Amino acid sequence: QVQLVQSGGGLVQAGGSLRLSCAASGRTFSGDTMGWFRQAPGKEREFVAAIKWNGRRTDYTDSVKGRFTISRENAKNTVYLQMNSLKPEDTAVYYCAGQGSSYYSNDDPRSYGYWGQGTQVTVSS
Numbered sequence: 141q142v143q144l145v146q147s148g149g150g151l152v153q154a155g156g157s158l159r160l161s162c163a164a165s166g167r168t169f170s171g172d173t174m175g176w177f178r179q180a181p182g183k184e185r186e187f188v189a190a191i192k193w194n195g196r197r198t199d200y201t202d203s204v205k206g207r208f209t210i211s212r213e214n215a216k217n218t219v220y221l222q223m224n225s226l227k228p229e230d231t232a233v234y235y236c237a238g239q240g241s242s243y244y245s246n247d248d249p250r251s252y253g254y255w256g257q258g259t260q261v262t263v264s265s
Contacts (some may be wrong), residue, residue: 142166142254144236149259150236153203156263160221162236162256170214172239173246176221178232178261189221193242199246203229225265233258 148160160176175190189200189210198210207226212219219236239246240253 142169142238144238144254144256146236146256146259147232149234149261151262151264154226154228154265155192156226157222157224158226158261159223160234160236160259160261162221164217164219164238168214169217169219169238173251174209174210174212174219174235174239174247175237175252176219177223177237177249178234179258180231180232183232185235185249187249190246191219197205201247223261226261227264228265230261232261234261235259 143165144162146162152158171193173192176188177185178188179185187201191198191210191212195212207224209222235258236256237252238254241251244251
């Protein structure tokens with residue numbers, strides 16, 4: 141069983157940057173696609189970004205392309221989300237997640253079998 145522990149996040153002004161980290165313990169996640177999702181108040185959880193096990197493929201939702209970067213260090217069992225040029229609409233609780241099924245696409249939360257605890261990101265205007 142893998143546990144994911146998130147860190148980072150907080151309050152930042154529009155245009156600022158934050159980096160989220162997600163560290164895995166229990167077993168290595170090096171073979172898993174890892175993803176980031178977010179959920180704003182009153183909204184569904186939405187896909188943000190995903191990265192394949194070897195880091196050679198990344199995917200992003202359109203609204204964060206060019207501003208966010210997902211990366212991973214398998215040796216450290218850690219995945220990151222670097223968020224630049226933040227906007228108020230990026231305000232949400234952010235969750236990292238690890239692959240649980242290859243049946244669904246990597247932007248579908250059903251692909252993920254284990255989740256971090258969530259971390260709040262608030263962007264003020």
